[in-house]
Amino acid sequence: MAKLNEQPATAADLLPLALTSYGHFTSMRVDADRRIRGLALHMERLVRDSTIVFGTAVDTGRVRDLVASALDGREGPCVVRVTHFDPTVDMGHPDKATEPQIMVTVRSAGELPPPPLAALSVQYERDLPQVKHCGLFGALHARRAAQLKGFDDALFFGPGNYVSEGGTWNVGFIDEAGTVVWPDGPVLPGVTAALLQERTEYKIAPITLDEAKAMPVAFATNTSIGVRALSAIDSTPMAIEHPVLVNLRETYLSVPGEEL
Known part of the structure; x- marks a missing residue:
């Protein structure tokens, strides 16, 4: 059930x-x-993105309370989505959308x-890639195109054939x-990627599609999947096991969870 x-x-x-x-x-x-x-980091994202999207702040204490309430009676691991939007917004006057509300789904x-x-x-390339916004048409259309060709998801590349991110994940x-090499470019600053970067050695560099396919290992990260290996990019197979990949998974799982 969605709660507003x-x-x-x-x-x-x-x-x-x-x-x-x-x-x-x-x-x-x-x-x-x-x-x-x-x-x-999730709370920081909500605050940062609300400033960009609505020009307003977010009461993160209230967000925590609403998430805790939504979890009452739930057992086992789950994924909570907190959506921030103004129910009075209309296409003619988005400038009037200044009182966003909090919706929680589980x-x-x-x-x-x-x-x-x-x-x-x-x-x-996603619109306003630094914001985790609700405009998902382009990403989902790319995912659909990939799945219709027998793939699981899409890996995005932009001008100059430089790779950036996946449908709903960092690469x-x-x-x-x-x-560990993270692509340099306009991408969503993912929380899982940030947690790994705080705890592991890495570098950031521009990576073309050809260079990406020449890498021994590629992996996806987001909060739902943790660290997920890529088995292939287009017709190029990728290794799905590697000591560094194991270390990344173990590092992520060792990150202590925070209480609501």
Whole structure:
């Protein structure tokens, strides 16, 4: 059930979001003990993105309370999505959307790590990539195109054939020397990627699509999947096991969850 503030969301509440997609969100994996890795970073994201999208602040204490309430009666790991949008927004006057509200939804979480995924390279760059916004049409259209060709998801590349990110995940690579390399470019600053970068050695560099396919290992990261190996980029197979990949997974799982 979706809850807008403390009440079940109605169709009328959700219609403006459905018609405009004007809002932003963050998704958080909640472990069985109701602790969340990177909770503070998720709250920082909501504050930062609300300033960009609405020019307003977010009461993160209230967000925590609403998430805790939504988790009452839930067992096992799950994924909570906090969506911030103004139910009065209309396409003619988005400048009037200045009183965003908080919607919380909960779904079950899968096991970590999930199976490797095969990615199809698709030329695409998200609008306002630094914001985790609700405008998902382009990313989902790319994912659909990939799945129709037998792949699991899309890996985006932009001008100059430089890779950036995946459909709903950051991408990283492990080079021949065993160094973790994150692409330099306009991407969403992911919480899982940030947690790994705080705890491991890495470098950031521009990576073309050809260079990406020449890497021994590629992996995806986000809060729902943790660290997930890529089994292929287009027709190029990638190794799905590597000591550095194991270390990244163990490092992520060792990050202590934060209490709501």
